[in-house]
Amino acid sequence: MLDFLKGAANLLAGPMSAVVDVAGNALGLPPLITNGIKTAAGVATGNVMMAASGVLGVADDLKKNPPGKTEYQASSGTSAKATDGYAAASASKSPLDPKLLDFEDALKVLEANFSQLDLLDGKKSGALSKNDLARAAHDDSLSPKLRDAARFLTDNPAFFERVDGRGVFSAVMPTLGRLYNDDSIRVGDLRTELTKVAEEFAKYGRPQRPGGASPGPAGPCPPPTSGTGTPPPAAECPPRSSGGGGASGGVPPDRGGGPRPGTDCGPSTGGGSTPPTTGSNPSTLDPDFREYREALAILRDNWDTFDSAVGARDNVMTRDNLQAILDSPASSSMLKRAAQFFKDHPEYYDRLEMAAGVGERDGIVGRPDVTAALGQADSTLGTSSSSGGGRASSGVSVKGIVDNPNMSIEDKIQAILMNITTETDDEIMDVMQSMADARDQKATLGTSEADKKKGAKLESSMQELELRLQRLVEKRKAMFDLMSNMSSKFNEMAKTAISNLRSA
Amino acid sequence: MGRVIKHEGAVAMRMEHGEVQRLRSFARGEATWAEVEGMTFEEAKAIAQVGCDLAAAGRLEEARILFEGLVAGNPKDVGARAALGTVYQKLGRLEEAIAEYSAALARDPLHPVALANRGELYLRKGERQGFTDLANAVEVDPHGETAAGRRAKALVRAITLVAVEKLKEGGTSP
Incomplete structure (x- = not known):
């Protein structure tokens, strides 16, 4: 060759x-x-x-790099501009209210930081009321981005009503929906509304902000979903030209589910387009979130130090422990940084305290809380950055499987089921880890009254975890049964087809 | 069957002033058909991406039609011309591929895809111009951001190694 x-x-x-x-x-x-x-x-x-x-x-x-790989590389030279010979990109013709863009931003921010906002009143209710949002809008401990998002919904009641949950029957029975209207929003409502907004943008085109330059949403390029192992050279999209690209450097967002050049391709200097997603976006995450994740990691790795900072080791941590770390001249700057973070960000401390979802808000953080909070933070960051792992990556890979032209329907079904089984396996591992942590914590308890109370709390937590584990194992078994049945059905189908062919 | 095409006369011929202007510009060769149609660069890129996907899936005839349409719509689109060249190359229409690459390079002499692929085709034909094209491709895409750039880099290295072997053989033989 x-x-x-x-x-x-x-x-x-x-x-x-x-x-x-x-x-x-x-x-x-x-x-x-x-x-x-x-x-x-x-x-x-x-x-x-x-x-x-x-x-x-x-x-x-x-x-x-096989020869003659087909790729579209816009001209970046000075002699020829990429946009030469094409009509100038006109201003947005979308009839939609430009305020919808702010609405979409607010929804994304609220969805990404929902649990934090939910815990603002000290309780995890799973819903945000108008009062919660009004409180968040004026809460100085929150980042400006979060405050703005909350303020947007409080200042625009029409948009709030769009998100306001009305129950599953509202679509078919509006009267029931009106009765159910409780002026509160849940994370599911936010996701549903985000999807609706994305659909509206796809249908009518994305409006342009007054005076704004580019209507294109910036976001990371999703991984390629093209088939694997194709004998002909895979099409590849070249890096976007920095010189050309018209107004936005991305595909106009009003192209619905159409192809998006540059989304599965090399480095880009323009703003990449991203399909509407209900997942968190790094740009909508609270800027302090990464610091929270770091502080959690420090806390987990140095749990014993934090635990024993005040008096004897009791496997729980309170604000006093944090203060003791801060006051101790012997503590390292790393420990002090983590302690300072939780002291300065009570909303994150509350979130940590309630992470395992056990008990009321009493200012006591246990090791299971830290583990659970780390898991949640990782999944949020993993989802937002799409850097693999977690549901985000599996979602993408499922799409990849579905879109793969080289797989038969049987292969696709099996691959998707395998994907789901892997997710279940990961969940099982997480639950087992939480159980192990709870057991460790229980082993260190003494016979005092406080310890007995904690022991009871841990016992109920263990029971919850055991139930969850049982459910997951059953789910896993069901999945394997389904896969096995599918295999046998496919086999039968093939045999029938072959016998029919033979007799034909 | 029995469909009647009605001539709607003035109603059908009523066109907006801007459209007439664009058609006139096209007739004078001042505008491309893409401009007449109001096709933006972003739209062209989206279509080109479909062409790339088709080519990747081995549906070369469909990819060819798409890229030929893009080039017909805007002959100034260097990227579309180079992409059409790659499709021709895979279809075995090497002369047409070289013609497309050359047309692309006439507008943008530093287009890495056109340079790398034309260079390789020239080398296959035994023409020395291929070296220059490949080397230029490596120079304009030093980090291998395009597949063609990476291919050019690998080819330059390969040729260099083979050439060194030749030189060594020449040196050892009496």
């Missing part, structure tokens, strides 16, 4: 092979090739192993 390389080398080395420099100059080659020859000659004469690895690397590179 690469025989032409030999011929090409003959072209290089044939007529004037004596001196590399002479060859390079005489052939009018750019210094790149001439220098390459010099380097390779040195390698070939000096270090055989290095030369061999070089050959292998080249063969590998050539294999990875």
Whole structure:
């Protein structure tokens, strides 16, 4: 296949092979090739192993990059602009209210930080009322972004009513929906509304902010969902030109589910378009969230130090422990930083305290809370950054499986079921980890009254975890049964088809 | 069957002033058909992406039709011309591929896809111009941001290694 390389080398080395420099100059080659020859000659004469690895690397590179790969690379040169010959991108023609953009932003922020807002009143109710939002809008301990999002919904009652949950029957029975209207929003309502907004944008086009430059949403490129292992070279999208790109450098968002160039391609200098997603977006996450995640990791790794900062080791932590760490001259700056974070951010302390979902808000944090909070933080960050792992990546891979043209329907079903089973496995591991933590905590308890109380609390937590584990194991079993049944059905179908063909 | 096409006369011929202007510009060769149709660069990119996907799936004829349409709509689109060249290349229509790459390079002499692929085709034909094209492709895409750029880089390295072997053989032979 690469025989032409030999011929090409003959072209290089044939007529004037004596001196590399002479060859390079005489052939009018750019210094790149001439220098390459010099380097390779040195390698070939000096270090055989290095030369061999070089050959292998080249063969590998050539294999990875087949010839004539179809890609669209807009011109970035000064002589030709990418937009030459195309109509200028006109201003948005969408009839939608530009305020919908702010509404979408607010929904994303609220969805990403829902649990934090939910805990503002000290209780985890799973819903945000108008009062909760009004409180959040004026809460100085929250980031400006969160406050703005809450304020948007309180200032715009029409938008609040759009999100306001009316129960599952409201669509078919509006009267029942009106009765159910409790002026509070749940995370599910936010997600539903986000999907609706995305659908409206897809249908009518994305409105443009008054005076805004680009209507395109910025976001990370989703991973490619094209098929795997296709014999023909895979199409690849080139990096976006920094010079061209018209107004936005992305696909107009009013293209619904249409193809999006640049979304599964190389580096981009323009704003990438991203499909409407209900997942959290890094840009909508509270800026303090990453610091919270770091503080949690420090807390987990140094739990015993935090635990014993005040008096004896009791496997629980209160605000006093944090203060003791801060006051202690012997504590490292890392520990102090984590303690300071929780002291400065009571909303995150509350969130941590309620992470395991056990008991009331009493200012006591247990090890299971830390583990649970870390898991939640990781899943939030994992979902928002789409950096793999968790439900986000599995969601993408399911889409990849569904879109894969090289898989039969049987393969797709099996692959999707396998995907779900993997998720269940991960969940089982998490539950087992929480159980182990709770058991460790229980083992350290004494016989005092307080310890007995804590023991009872842990016992109920263990029972909850056991139930959850049982449910997960049953789910896993059901999944395997389903896979097994599917396999057997497919086998039957194939056998019937073959026998029909034979008799035809 | 029996469909009657009515001539609606003036009603059908009523066109907006801007549209007439654009058609006139097209007739004079001052505007492309894409401009007449109001096609934006973003829309063209979306169509090109479909073409890339089709080519990747091995549906080369459909990809060819798409890219030919894009080039017909806007012959100034260097990216579409280079992409059409790659489709021709995979279809074995090498002369047409080279023609498309050359047309792309006439507008943008530093287009990495056109440079790399034309370079490889020239080398296959035994033409020395291929070296220059490949080397230029590596120079304009030093980090291998395009597949063609990466291919060019690997080819340059491969040719270099083979050339060195040749030089060594020449040096050892009496």
